[in-house]
Amino acid sequence: xxxxxxxxxxxxxxxxxxxxxxxxxxxxxxxxxxxxxxxxxxxxxxxxxxxxxxxxxxxxxxxxxxxxxxxxxxxxxxxxxxxxxxxxxxxxxxxxxxxxxxxxxxxxxxxxxxxxxxxxxxxxxxxxxxxxxxxxxxxxxxxxxxxxxxxxxxxxxxxxxxxxxxxxxxxxxxxxxxxxxxxxxx
Ligand SMILES: [Cu+2]
Numbered sequence: 001x002x003x004x005x006x007x008x009x010x011x012x013x014x015x016x017x018x019x020x021x022x023x024x025x026x027x028x029x030x031x032x033x034x035x036x037x038x039x040x041x042x043x044x045x046x047x048x049x050x051x052x053x054x055x056x057x058x059x060x061x062x063x064x065x066x067x068x069x070x071x072x073x074x075x076x077x078x079x080x081x082x083x084x085x086x087x088x089x090x091x092x093x094x095x096x097x098x099x100x101x102x103x104x105x106x107x108x109x110x111x112x113x114x115x116x117x118x119x120x121x122x123x124x125x126x127x128x129x130x131x132x133x134x135x136x137x138x139x140x141x142x143x144x145x146x147x148x149x150x151x152x153x154x155x156x157x158x159x160x161x162x163x164x165x166x167x168x169x170x171x172x173x174x175x176x177x178x179x180x181x182x183x184x185x186x
Pocket of ligand 1: 064077102103104169170171174179
């Protein structure tokens with residue numbers, strides 16, 4: 001290899017790296033989510049899938065996130081909720097999937113002394129959903145379905161009585177990977 005060819009390859013590599021950095025920066029800037037959401041390659045979810053019927057009353061906005069495939073690490077997934085404390089009665093739950101995988105949300109009651117993340121996971125990678133108060137798993141729609149696709153939304157309106165609840169994603173191994181969050185209804 002002669003010197004100028006080697007130099008040309010070198011410049012090409014530098015340009016490619018700069019391009020990668022630029023792409024990375026752009027996707028982070030557009031993701032609009034803090035924490036791990038910034039690993040998402042999705043840009044503006046807000047315009048993609050808004051609830052078709054205007055939701056009235058109080059709403060918990062939930063984000064489901066994962067680190068995508070590039071980390072090769074399935075143990076880093078999670079759920080964020082805002083607010084985490086809400087009044088009893090009708091509660092809209094709007095779930096935005098900031099991750100690259102499909103997710104869902106199931107609302108389970110927490111018994112006295114029980115904390116989120118401690119349910120028994122079966123051989124199928126799932127927890128027991130009995131006692132569920134409802135779920136948000138309909139892609140771009142309300143109620144139950146086949147899961148919320150990457151970059152999309154789902155929502156549901158539930159009636160919650162005072163107590164502590166655990167919101168989880170119960171797709172295989174997602175609970176184990178960290179997809180649970182406690183919310184309180186007062
Ligand atoms: Cu999940």
